[in-house]
Amino acid sequence: MPEDGLDWLSRAELMNYEEMLRMCQLMVQMGIEKIRITGGEPFIRKDIMLLLSSISKIDGLKELTITTNGVLTALYVSQLKALGIKSVNLSLDTLDAARFFAISRRDEFAAVMNTLDELLKHDLDVKINAVVMDGKNTQDILPMVELTKNLPVSVRFIEEMPFNGEKHNYAGLHWDHLRILHEIENGYPAIKKLSDDLYSTAYNYQIPGYKGTVGIIAAYSRTFCGTCNRIRVTPQGTLKNCLYDDGVLNIKDLMRAGAKDEEIKQELLNAFSQRPIDGREAERLRKEQALVHESMATIGG
Incomplete structure (x- = not known):
């Protein structure tokens, strides 16, 4: 979270639930089979369980998942499971409460760990997403790997990206996927490479005898771009073919114009057909031809 916070939008600038549901229905009709609702914390929005319930009933949708920072999620875990949600991504950059506060600007470490406990208690598949940031949490890499010894979780380390907010400088990538892997291998020489799914964004590994797995996502190096099949829609309705583009279509505006x-x-379809080859091309094609500066907190984790 940027130190000086974010400029909060008015409710009118955000997609409402009816618009979100209509968008999801249209995309499933077009062939989309998996939808992920992302945060920050999706459950900060009132009545989100009604939206999730409606989306889960869309004919043709095969998978509905959640990405959350875990601050408010614990109360809803049993309801998520009842809806048929099987997988949740939990954003957790450190296992140290003080470092957690320094990174997130929130004293919510206990709440997030409670969410993790609830997810595991209800047998949901859990992916823990940790952004590796030089000088902030690199000392957490090995302790987080150790979580996979006794817990059936996938701990995924993500290269830091420049989505830190306009007034928050990005000093460049000091910990790429190769350095992260080298750090893990130094602590766990027996770690083995696993096979990756066709559209996986992570390189996956496992330590023999451990219950969970480890993933490394080259989000800045962008080595997976050739197989990425994801699209993203921001809360304002902006469609992004790639995290690094600055938006290629506003779905909310189309709907409100009566389309x-x-x-x-x-x-x-027109927007999808113009998908860039990779994230670097997407960055070059940004309309403003400016450095990426928006905060990930405004895009959706």
Whole structure:
């Protein structure tokens, strides 16, 4: 979280639940099979369980998942499981309460760990996402790997990206995926490479005898771009073919202008057909031709 916080948007600038549901229905009709609702903390929005319930009932949708920072999620875990949600990504950059506060600007470490406990108690698949930041949490890499000894979790280390907010400088990448792997191998020489799914963004590993797995996501190096099949829509309705682009279509604006379903589908197809080759091309094609500066907190983790 940027030290000086964020500029909060008015409710009118955000997609409402009816618009989100309509968008999801249209995309599933077009062939999308998996939808992830991301945070920060999705559960800060009132009545989100009603939205999740509606999305889960869309005919043709095969998987609905959540990414959360875990601050408010614990109370909803049993309801998530009842909806058929099987997998949750939990953002957790450190296992130290003081470092957690320094990174997140929130004294919520205990709440996040409670969410982790609840997810495991209800047998949901848990991926723990940790952004590796030089000078902030690199000492947590090995302790987080050790979580996989007794817990059936996937701990995934993510290269730091420049999405830190306009007034928060990005000093460049000091810990790439190779350095992260080298650090882990120094502590766990027996670690083995696992096979990766076709569209996986992570390189996956496991220490023999451990219950969980380890993943490394080259989010800044962008080595997985050739197989990435993801799209993202921000709370304002901006479609992003890639995290590094600055938006290629505003779905909310189309809906509020009265566009019919088939018109929206055609606009979506047009946008998808212009998907860049990789994240570096997406960055070069940004309209403002400026450095990436938006905060990940405004895009959705």
